[in-house]
Amino acid sequence: MPCPELLYLGLDREVDPRMSRTVESEDTRVAKRMKEAKQAL
Numbered sequence: 001m002p003c004p005e006l007l008y009l010g011l012d013r014e015v016d017p018r019m020s021r022t023v024e025s026e027d028t029r030v031a032k033r034m035k036e037a038k039q040a041l
Contacts, residue, residue, distance in 0.1 A: 014033075
């Protein structure tokens with residue numbers, strides 16, 4: 001279930017809850033999304 005607070009802030013994580021994530025993979029995913037958001041501006 002998505003977190004309503006994060007969705008309100010535009011921070012939808014867009015991850016598959018069945019997938020196992022490591023700290024490194026999460027950092028990489030977040031860095032990629034931040035770069036994409038910056039390019040969209």
